[in-house]
Amino acid sequence: MKKFFTYVVLGCVGLFMLFPFLWMFSTSVKPAGDVFKSVDSPLKALVPGEVQWGNYGKVYDATQGMGGGFARWYLNSVLVAVVVTLGQVTTSACAAYAFSRLQFPGRDKLFLGYLGTMMIPGAVTMIPNFILMRKITGWLTVAAPFVNWDAPRVIYLFGRTYDVGRLVGLDSYFALIVPVMFSAYGTFMLRQFFMSIPRDLEEAATIDGCGLFRIFTNIILPLSKPALATLGIFTFLGNWQSFYWPLVMLTQDSMKTLPLGLLSFMGLYSTQWTLLMAGSMMMILPMIVVFVIGQKWFISGIQMGALKG
Amino acid sequence: MARTKRARVALAGYLFLLPNLLGFLAFTLIPVAVSLGLSFFEWDLFSGPKFVGFHNFSALAHDHDFWRYAFNTVFLMLMIPVNILGSLFLAMVMNQKLRGIVVFRTIYFLPTIVMGVGTYLLWRWIYNPDYGPINAILAHWLPRWLNDGIGRLGVEWPPQWLASVTWAKPALMFMTFWTVVGGYNMILFLAALQGVSPELYEAADIDGANEWQKFRAITWPLVSPTTFFVFTMSLIGGLQGGFDQAYVMTRGGPAGATTTISYDIYNHAFAWNHMGYAAAMAWVLFTAVFAVTMVNWRFGGRIVHY
Numbered sequence: 001m002k003k004f005f006t007y008v009v010l011g012c013v014g015l016f017m018l019f020p021f022l023w024m025f026s027t028s029v030k031p032a033g034d035v036f037k038s039v040d041s042p043l044k045a046l047v048p049g050e051v052q053w054g055n056y057g058k059v060y061d062a063t064q065g066m067g068g069g070f071a072r073w074y075l076n077s078v079l080v081a082v083v084v085t086l087g088q089v090t091t092s093a094c095a096a097y098a099f100s101r102l103q104f105p106g107r108d109k110l111f112l113g114y115l116g117t118m119m120i121p122g123a124v125t126m127i128p129n130f131i132l133m134r135k136i137t138g139w140l141t142v143a144a145p146f147v148n149w150d151a152p153r154v155i156y157l158f159g160r161t162y163d164v165g166r167l168v169g170l171d172s173y174f175a176l177i178v179p180v181m182f183s184a185y186g187t188f189m190l191r192q193f194f195m196s197i198p199r200d201l202e203e204a205a206t207i208d209g210c211g212l213f214r215i216f217t218n219i220i221l222p223l224s225k226p227a228l229a230t231l232g233i234f235t236f237l238g239n240w241q242s243f244y245w246p247l248v249m250l251t252q253d254s255m256k257t258l259p260l261g262l263l264s265f266m267g268l269y270s271t272q273w274t275l276l277m278a279g280s281m282m283m284i285l286p287m288i289v290v291f292v293i294g295q296k297w298f299i300s301g302i303q304m305g306a307l308k309g
Numbered sequence: 310m311a312r313t314k315r316a317r318v319a320l321a322g323y324l325f326l327l328p329n330l331l332g333f334l335a336f337t338l339i340p341v342a343v344s345l346g347l348s349f350f351e352w353d354l355f356s357g358p359k360f361v362g363f364h365n366f367s368a369l370a371h372d373h374d375f376w377r378y379a380f381n382t383v384f385l386m387l388m389i390p391v392n393i394l395g396s397l398f399l400a401m402v403m404n405q406k407l408r409g410i411v412v413f414r415t416i417y418f419l420p421t422i423v424m425g426v427g428t429y430l431l432w433r434w435i436y437n438p439d440y441g442p443i444n445a446i447l448a449h450w451l452p453r454w455l456n457d458g459i460g461r462l463g464v465e466w467p468p469q470w471l472a473s474v475t476w477a478k479p480a481l482m483f484m485t486f487w488t489v490v491g492g493y494n495m496i497l498f499l500a501a502l503q504g505v506s507p508e509l510y511e512a513a514d515i516d517g518a519n520e521w522q523k524f525r526a527i528t529w530p531l532v533s534p535t536t537f538f539v540f541t542m543s544l545i546g547g548l549q550g551g552f553d554q555a556y557v558m559t560r561g562g563p564a565g566a567t568t569t570i571s572y573d574i575y576n577h578a579f580a581w582n583h584m585g586y587a588a589a590m591a592w593v594l595f596t597a598v599f600a601v602t603m604v605n606w607r608f609g610g611r612i613v614h615y
Contacts, residue, residue, distance in 0.1 A: 009402055014416045017491060021419070023442055024431045039445035095329035103315070104322035110330075117337050119602055121549045123574045123591040127347065127584060128340035134354065182332030212321045241425025243553050248579055259426035263557060266430060273434050280427035291422045295415060302493055303500045 022046055028055055028277040035273050055278040062275060063265055067163070067253030070279065073261030077283075080176045080257060081239040087177070088235050089228055092186030097216050099187065100194040101202070111191070114184045122244070129179055130248050137169040152252070165255045175249040176257070180239065186231050189301075193227040194220060230301025233294040237287055258283045348589035353582040365589035374565065375573060375590065381478065382569040386547035388482040393539055395490040397532065400498035417491025424488050429557040432484045436470040436558075444468070471559050477566045481554055494539045501535040502528070541605040545598050570594055 023046065027035055030048045039045045063069030098104070099111050137149040149168065154161045166172040201219050210218070221228070243259040250256055253264060262279050269275060291298065348365055352358035369375055399417065403410060420428070435441050444467045448456065460466040468476040505528065513523050529536075551569030555561045561568035561576070568576075570590065578587035 003405075003407065006402060006405060006407065010407075010413050013399065013402075013491070014413055017416050017420055017487070019442075020428070020431055020435060020487070023435060027434065036440055039440060039442060041449060042442040042445045045442065045445065091329040091332065094325040098322045098325035102318055102322035102325065104319035104326075107322065110326075113338065114333065117333075117341060119595075119598060120341060121571075121591060121594050121598055123549065123571055124344045124588075124595055125337055125340040127578050127588050127591065128343040129336060130579070131343075131354070131584065132340070178332070179336040182329055182336055184333065184337065187329060212318065216325075237422060241423075241427070243426055243556075244575075247556070262426050262430065276430055277434065280430050283425070283427045284423045287423050287425075288419065291418070292415065295418070299414075299496055302496050 024277050024281060027274055028281050029053060030055075030274055032272065032274050052274075055274050056282065059265075059275050059279045059282070062269060062272070063261070066261070066264060066268075067256070070261065070265075070282075072254055073256050073258045074282070076176075076255060077240060077258040080173070081236050083177050084181050084239045085232050085235045087181035088183055088186050089232050091182060092190050092231065093221065093224070093228065094216075095187045096190035096194050097220060099191045101215075101220075102212070114187060118184045118188065126244070126248060133168075133170050133172075133175045133179075133249060137166065140168065163252070163254045165252060171250055171252045171255050173255075176246060176255075180242070180245060183235075186235070189231060190224070190227055193224055197223055226297050226300060229294060229297040233290060233298050234301065236290060240287055241283075344588045345592060347585055348592050350585040352584040354584060355582075358585070361585065365586050366593070368586065369589055369593060375570075377565060378568045378570050378573045381565075381567065382548060382551060382571075384478055385482060385485075385551055385569065386544065388485055389540065389543045389547060392486055392489050393494060393536065393543065395486065396492075396494035396539075397498050397536070399491060400495045400502055401528070403495070404499060404502045414491075414496075417495060419491075420488045421492030425553070426557055428488070429554055433471065433558045436480050438467060438469045438472065441470075443470070472563060474563055474566045477559055477563060481551075481558070481567060484554070494543075497535050497539060498532060501532040505531045537605070537609055541601065541609075544601050548594065548597050548601070 026046050026048050029051045031050055031052050034049060060070045063073075099107060140147070140149045147167075150166065152166055152171065153164050155164055156162075164173065166174075168174045197220065201223075202215050205215050205219060241259055242257070246257050246260050250260060253261075256264065262276070262283060265279060266276055347358075349360060349362055350358040351361050351365070403413065435443055438444050447467060456466065465473055465475050468480075470476050470480045509527050509531075510523060513527060518526070549571055551567070552571040552575060555567045555569060555572045556575075559567045561572050571594070574587050574590050574594070577583040577590065
């Protein structure tokens with residue numbers, strides 16, 4: 001009897017969690033006029049009278065003029081998130097290996113420095129980073145005037161020109177990717193994990209004549225797959241929906257990532273809720289997919305991070 | 310022989326560390342130092358920086374808007390205990406041998422996972438006073454005498470949510486509740502609960518304890534390390550937060566009702582180019598975060614039972 005009651009509670013909470021998503025999906029397939037009727041019954045309003053899948057396509061068309069539109073924003077988001085994730089996992093793993101297994105002067109003090117900065121709000125470092133990106137083209141133009149640092153680059157693909165922003169500075173892929181790629185959290189988490197790996201395997205490998213690099217790639221990394229996967233998923237999801245950083249770094253429509261693009265879309269089409277919800281769904285779906293696939297690691301990663309931290 | 314080996318290991322250490330270290334120096338450590346220095350200057354990025362000493366900080370102390378936004382920030386954080394208790398409750402319900410628990414866990418975690426511009430737009434739509442489901446539910450599922458009575462008490466009804474000075478913050482707080490209650494904190498509580506030995510509960514049952522007594526004497530003290538950790542993390546996050554929601558949903562309005570410290574820093578730095586003032590504000594924020602961390606470190610041992 002108690003079990004039945006528990007299921008009822010769990011089910012109600014589940015509905016509470018899911019209702020907004022259902023509302024979003026339902027709005028995204030309704031014809032435009034249908035959403036502007038006074039809602040008599042919220043449950044009935046959930047069911048669309050007429051299902052218009054075309055809304056999803058309309059999102060792409062409606063944003064065509066905005067520097068390549070939704071398709072381009074999607075591409076930017078994928079590109080940036082994937083590169084940042086790969087970069088962060090790689091550099092954090094290397095650094096964590098150094099901090100956990102290798103002895104060098106200043107190691108522990110440096111690690112303490114890393115730890116210290118984890119406490120600092122993002123707002124503190126955001127301002128100087130912005131100033132750096134803003135000024136760097138000016139500095140580089142003085143240092144290396146043979147390259148035009150300010151002009152946006154274009155590439156030619158399949159007969160069309162695509163604007164790919166500057167090499168460095170504001171409105172560049174560099175600004176979206178590189179500063180974000182280095183995180184003390186990743187290094188910290190992986191270092192804690194590496195320290196829990198027993199040393200016998202490495203000692204055996206050393207006796208066999210294995211170099212430090214081979215130990216890293218053939219022993220430590222394979223054993224750390226859960227931790228690496230967790231970090232990868234956290235990083236990807238965090239970057240996919242990252243808003244503040246691109247907001248500060250970008251002004252050009254063609255360089256925008258999905259969060260910013262959606263916001264621009266809303267600025268122009270503020271009453272087209274059906275299209276806005278369709279766009280939101282398209283932004284959210286990859287996140288759900290990534291989470292569902294990796295949730296085993298994700299959940300264990302949270303617990304691991306809290307217990308060992 | 311040993312010396313060269315140590316040197317080789319040290320060199321390897323630096324090489325492994327190098328990429329990460331360069332990035333850390335360039336984009337974290339040096340910016341922190343620059344930001345601190347910047348807070349003693351006035352700079353709008355067009356003319357040169359002007360040294361003003363502690364002027365930014367004293368101006369901050371007298372800045373009525375800043376203190377109003379600090380109030381907003383703290384107000385929005387009032388939801389934290391509710392969120393935490395909600396997560397604990399959910400974790401307790403989930404901590405039973407039930408089939409399909411993973412399905413529920415996934416569903417409960419979804420809001421946290423997809424939090425971002427997508428969900429903020431969604432909730433903006435949900436909070437629409439005329440066409441959104443919330444006001445529809447309030448209008449049709451609450452009895453008429455309640456609907457009329459609240460209006461007569463002088464409270465704004467039906468609430469205009471994000472367009473209302475009174476209701477904007479509660480709207481954001483409820484959205485935050487939906488987002489986080491089934492998320493990280495619940496997972497942590499679940500892990501903590503699974504560490505509680507069932508024999509304790511059995512012993513309590515033998516003594517004839519009821520559910521509330523069992524919770525108070527066994528569950529609550531034994532999960533207190535997690536509760537404390539989660540509470541501290543929430544405080545730290547809450548102090549720095551509120552920007553994304555405010556920018557997407559209300560632009561800090563109406564009339565500054567949803568502007569938090571973080572949003573104010575953004576405005577000063579990137580909308581009005583008061584670089585020095587914004588840096589000073591950011592450092593004041595850091596001081597608050599630091600204070601919370603110190604309190605956690607000091608008093609954590611006393612409040613937590615083992």
